[in-house]
Structure formats: C-alpha cells, structure tokens
Amino acid sequence: MNVSSRTIILREFCFRWVTAFAAASIVAIAVTMVLLSEQVSGANEAATRRIQRDIGLNIVILPPQTELDAWWIDRMPRGSMPEEWIDRLEDQDVANRLVPMLVSRVRIGASECLLTGIAEERFKRGKSMKPVFGRTIEDGSIMLGATVASAADAREGEPLEIRGRSLVVSRILEPTGSEEDVRGWVSLRDAQAILELPGRLNEIRALECHCSEDVEDPLEVIRAQLEPIVPGARVVRMNALADARRSQRMMAERIVSGSLVPVLVLCGVIVGMLSLVNVRERRREMGVLIALGRRRSSVAVIVMGRTFLIGLAGGAGGLLITSLAGVAITEGIVGAPPPAIMTWEVMIATLLFPPVFCMLASFYPAIIAAMVDPARLMRMP
Amino acid sequence: MTQERPILTLENVSMSWPRPGGGTVEALTKTGLEVRAGDCCVVRGPSGSGKTTLLLIAGGLLQPSTGSRSIHGTVGFIFQTLELLPYLDIRENVRLGLPADGARERVEELLERLGLADRARHRPWQLSTGECQRVATARALASSPGLLVADEPTGNLDEENARIVHEALAHHASEGGAVLVATHGSVQALGMTRSLELLAGALTEQEVAT
Numbered sequence: 001m002n003v004s005s006r007t008i009i010l011r012e013f014c015f016r017w018v019t020a021f022a023a024a025s026i027v028a029i030a031v032t033m034v035l036l037s038e039q040v041s042g043a044n045e046a047a048t049r050r051i052q053r054d055i056g057l058n059i060v061i062l063p064p065q066t067e068l069d070a071w072w073i074d075r076m077p078r079g080s081m082p083e084e085w086i087d088r089l090e091d092q093d094v095a096n097r098l099v100p101m102l103v104s105r106v107r108i109g110a111s112e113c114l115l116t117g118i119a120e121e122r123f124k125r126g127k128s129m130k131p132v133f134g135r136t137i138e139d140g141s142i143m144l145g146a147t148v149a150s151a152a153d154a155r156e157g158e159p160l161e162i163r164g165r166s167l168v169v170s171r172i173l174e175p176t177g178s179e180e181d182v183r184g185w186v187s188l189r190d191a192q193a194i195l196e197l198p199g200r201l202n203e204i205r206a207l208e209c210h211c212s213e214d215v216e217d218p219l220e221v222i223r224a225q226l227e228p229i230v231p232g233a234r235v236v237r238m239n240a241l242a243d244a245r246r247s248q249r250m251m252a253e254r255i256v257s258g259s260l261v262p263v264l265v266l267c268g269v270i271v272g273m274l275s276l277v278n279v280r281e282r283r284r285e286m287g288v289l290i291a292l293g294r295r296r297s298s299v300a301v302i303v304m305g306r307t308f309l310i311g312l313a314g315g316a317g318g319l320l321i322t323s324l325a326g327v328a329i330t331e332g333i334v335g336a337p338p339p340a341i342m343t344w345e346v347m348i349a350t351l352l353f354p355p356v357f358c359m360l361a362s363f364y365p366a367i368i369a370a371m372v373d374p375a376r377l378m379r380m381p
Numbered sequence: 382m383t384q385e386r387p388i389l390t391l392e393n394v395s396m397s398w399p400r401p402g403g404g405t406v407e408a409l410t411k412t413g414l415e416v417r418a419g420d421c422c423v424v425r426g427p428s429g430s431g432k433t434t435l436l437l438i439a440g441g442l443l444q445p446s447t448g449s450r451s452i453h454g455t456v457g458f459i460f461q462t463l464e465l466l467p468y469l470d471i472r473e474n475v476r477l478g479l480p481a482d483g484a485r486e487r488v489e490e491l492l493e494r495l496g497l498a499d500r501a502r503h504r505p506w507q508l509s510t511g512e513c514q515r516v517a518t519a520r521a522l523a524s525s526p527g528l529l530v531a532d533e534p535t536g537n538l539d540e541e542n543a544r545i546v547h548e549a550l551a552h553h554a555s556e557g558g559a560v561l562v563a564t565h566g567s568v569q570a571l572g573m574t575r576s577l578e579l580l581a582g583a584l585t586e587q588e589v590a591t
Contacts, residue, residue, distance in 0.1 A: 002479045003469065015468030288464040291442060292478055293455070293524070375442040 027314020117191020311358030454527020478523030511542030
C-alpha cells in the first residue's frame with residue numbers, strides 16, 4: 001500500500017512547521033479581525049443605539065387641529081386627540097417606542113411653566129424593551145425643572161399649587177440649558193385633571209425604527225403607515241435628528257465592513273504567496289511523486305491539503321484568540337461589552353470557512369505543482 | 382538475453398533542444414534500441430553526449446522530437462540526486478514507490494535485501510549518502526517495474542554500497558525486469574550484460590567482455 005496523500009500532508013506540515021505556523025498565524029489574525037469586527041460592530045451598534053436614544057425621540061404625532069407652521073414657531077400643540085390612540089399605535093411598523101403626553105403652558109406663581117403630563121412608555125406590539133423615555137410620575141406629585149423651580153421658589157417635599165390643585169414637589173432637576181428647565185412633569189392623569197381634558201392627549205412622541213432609514217423619503221412612509229391608524233393626525237419628523245442617526249449608523253457599518261475586505265484580500269494574497277513559496281521549495285519533491293506514478297491531481301491535492309490544514313489551524317487560532325481576548329479588546333475599542341456572537345453556527349463557520357478560503361488562495365500554486373515536469377529533475381542535479 | 386517481447390523499444394528517436402541565441406542542439410539522432418527482460422544495459426558516454434536525454438525518453442518522462450517509444454510494463458527511476466522526502470521515514474520513502482494496491486511485504490523484502498531493515502524508522506538526513514542511495518534504489522524497485530532507469534546510481538558510493546546497489550539491480554534483471562543505467566563506471570564492475578556507447582547523439586552497442 002502506497003503512502004497516502006493525508007500522511008504526506010500531515011508529515012510535511014509538521015516538518016516545515018515554521019512556515020506553516022507563519023501562514024496559520026496570518027489566517028488566525030484575519031479570523032480574529034473578522035470575529036472582532038462582528039463583536040465591535042454589535043457593541044458599536046448597541047452603544048450607538050443608546051447614544052441616539054438619549055438624543056431623544058424624533059417623531060412627534062400631533063392632534064389634527066394643529067397647524068404645523070404654528071407648531072414650528074412655538075412647539076405647542078393645538079387641540080387634542082383621544083388617549084386610546086396610543087393603544088392603536090401599537091399596531092404600526094415605523095416606530096418602536098411611543099410616549100403619550102399632554103402639554104400646556106400654565107402659570108405657577110409669577111412664572112410660566114410647561115406643564116407636561118406623561119404616562120409610561122409604550123412599545124410596538126410584540127416588542128419587549130426596557131422603558132427609557134417615559135417618566136413614571138406618581139399622581140399628586142410634580143417634578144420641576146431648575147428654572148421654574150427657582151422662579152416659583154419651590155422646594156422638594158413641599159406642596160405647590162397649580163390652577164387650584166395642590167401637588168407635592170417630588171424632585172427638582174439639575175439645570176440642563178434646555179426647555180427641560182421650564183417643564184413641570186406630572187402624571188398624565190393629573191395633567192388631564194388640571195387642564196380639564198380627561199381621556200385626551202395632545203402629543204405623542206415616538207422613536208423611529210430603522211425600517212424607514214433606507215428609503216428616500218422616510219416621512220412619507222411614516223405618514224402613510226400612521227394615517228389609517230390615527231386619521232388626520234399631524235406627523236412631524238425631526239429630520240436633523242433622524243438623519244444624524246442614519247448617517248452615524250451607516251458610517252459605523254461602512255467602516256467595519258469596508259475594513260474587512262482589504263483584510264481578507266491581504267490574507268488570501270499572503271496565504272497564496274506562502275503556498276507558492278512552499279511549492280517552489282518542493283518542486284523536485286512534486287516531480288518525484290509524479291515520476292513515481294502519483295497522479296498530478298493528487299499532487300495538487302497535497303498542496304491544497306496543506307493550506308486546508310493551515311486554514312483549519314488559523315480558524316481555530318482565531319476562535320481561541322477571540323474567545324479569550326475578544327471581550328477585553330472590544331471593550332477597549334468601543335467602551336461597551338460586545339454581544340454574544342459565539343454561537344455554534346459561528347464556531348462551525350469559523351472552522352469551515354478559513355480552510356476553504358485558504359484552499360482557494362492556494363489554487364494557483366496547486367496548479368503550478370501539478371504541472372511540474374519530472375524530466376527536469378534528472379536534467380538539473 | 383531472452384527472446385521475449387521487448388520491454389522497451391525505441392525506433393528512430395531524435396531529440397533536439399533549442400540553442401540559446403538560435404539554432405538547435407541535436408541530443409539524439411535517429412536512435413534505435415530494444416531492451417528485453419533480463420537485460421542489464423549500461424549507457425556510457427562523455428558529459429553532454431545525451432545519456433540523460435536517452436534515459437528520460439526511455440522512462441517516458443520526455444517526448445522525443447521524432448521517432449517512437451513503446452514500453453511493456455511500468456518504469457522505475459533512480460534519480461541522480463536521489464530526491465528522498467525528508468519528512469517521511471525510510472520505510473515510507475520506499476513505500477512511495479509502491480502502486481496503490483502494492484503489498485507491504487515487498488517493502489520489507491527490499492529493506493532487508495538492501496541492508497536497510499534496521500534503518501527503517503530513520504529519516505533520510507540521519508543516513509549516509511550510500512544508505513540514501515540504497516533507499517532510492519529500493520523505492521525504484523518497490524513497484525517491480527518492467528524497466529528500471531538509473532542515472533549514475535553509484536557515482537558517489539564507496540565499494541560496499543556500490544556492490545549492494547549493483548546486486549539489487551542484477552537481482553531485478555534476474556527476476557524478469559530490465560535495467561538501463563547511465564554511468565561512467567566499468568561495465569564489468571557493474572555486472573552489466575549490454576554496453577551502449579553514446580557519442581554525439583548516436584548510440585552504438587559494444588560487445589561486453591566476459
């Protein structure tokens with residue numbers, strides 16, 4: 001029985017382990033970069049979502065009576081809409097988070113306050129998310145912005161009267177340098193009672209989901225989705241906010257995906273060149289095998305089998321590096337922990353793809369090896 | 382010499398190489414040769430006379446420019462530079478010469494005959510030049526080829542190693558194979574039965590003194 005190609009591949013791999021190790025290291029680095037990019041991308045997206053979420057809700061749904069030109073001037077809704085619209089809005093696909101509000105200017109002592117009744121955050125039906133935007137304000141209490149609290153000389157724990165209704169100041173917020181400084185946050189129920197608008201809202205703030213980010217006119221899509229659900233409602237999209245979200249997300253994705261292509265190409269070129277060097281070093285050996293009757297295809301298999309092993313070793317190495325150091329590296333880059341990406345599917349793909357990739361990279365060297373002329377062996381000692 | 386069908390037949394074989402700067406070099410000119418089972422042929426001639434070219438054509442590794450070659454059976458090679466695989470042990474190197482369905486016993490028999498049984502687990506770099514030559518000879522004989530082609534198989538060997546290789550070649554011929562050897566050594570010392578002289582691309586057979 002002859003010596004199998006498998007034996008030749010394994011023995012040669014171990015014999016020239018330095019070059020095999022160098023090639024496998026290149027593959028391991030590439031695999032690590034691919035896996036890390038997945039982790040960094042996931043962590044980056046999560047971090048970006050958090051940052052963008054904190055920028056604020058970018059869709060405003062207003063009552064049908066609101067004239068948008070007037071709203072843009074003073075940001076005050078006109079008229080009101082039924083509170084049950086918030087239930088209906090759970091059945092749409094353009095916004096993930098919905099916050100029902102009732103907003104109006106009211107006087108507190110000598111100053112004016114933006115009284116804002118708010119209820120718990122609602123989600124698109126079927127979505128389970130951590131509430132972030134809705135404020136939970138207990139009935140009978142009020143949370144004051146810094147400016148309005150100062151003007152009204154309010155103190156935490158003390159009562160405050162608004163339109164004949166007494167509320168306890170639960171908290172005074174730090175100055176923010178925004179309209180939040182003149183807000184008085186109360187529960188939706190209290191706001192409806194103070195403003196004598198039971199069962200009514202005049203503003204629903206929403207966070208646009210990514211489904212409308214890739215269309216040319218997202219507002220048109222959003223309005224078309226919402227019109228049948230809340231007929232006549234005015235929909236405003238804070239374009240600057242939304243577009244910044246989209247640009248930021250797309251840029252992050254482009255950077256990650258764009259950097260992977262050169263890495264993979266470079267890895268393929270290096271593995272191919274190392275394979276070519278190996279074949280040139282072994283030309284006489286290939287010639288002997290052919291002269292001894294081994295098929296040329298078998299010689300090509302020996303070359304590609306070697307790079308298969310290199311890919312397998314590199315894939316396993318990359319998997320190991322990412323498993324051991326991926327979380328620390330990702331946290332170092334993004335400042336946030338990565339999502340868990342090491343599923344069985346990813347691990348199997350990581351062990352299968354690099355060997356196939358390396359075999360393809362060594363296709364040309366394998367052809368060179370299979371074309372070796374054994375006659376040259378005897379002519380050139 | 383037996384009267385069976387020839388193992389190797391060359392008819393009007395010519396071989397020319399392109400000469401750098403233009404023109405051609407005639408390595409072989411209308412050469413004819415028949416080698417039969419039991420023949421031990423030595424090809425002699427000065428360097429550049431075309432000995433290696435003749436061996437390559439005989440072994441089927443080179444197509445002649447004109448003429449025809451026919452072979453009955455397989456061909457085994459002993460290369461001038463041995464070309465053992467450094468990462469395989471001696472037994473595995475010899476097994477490389479076996480056909481896919483060859484028997485392991487054949488390898489053990491050759492290792493024994495060529496005095497390599499106790500070196501079977503060694504690697505080529507752990508052996509002397511003479512021992513490596515014996516390994517290359519065993520590898521070439523492993524498939525029991527009809528024709529064994531060898532290029533200077535004993536050129537760098539001491540007497541003892543050369544004797545072992547000669548005996549192996551002679552044994553192959555005695556078992557019904559044929560041997561075609563290019564060498565500078567003497568025909569008698571090699572125990573060859575036929576002597577061929579190659580001069581300026583022309584092959585002539587000379588009588589072997591007994």
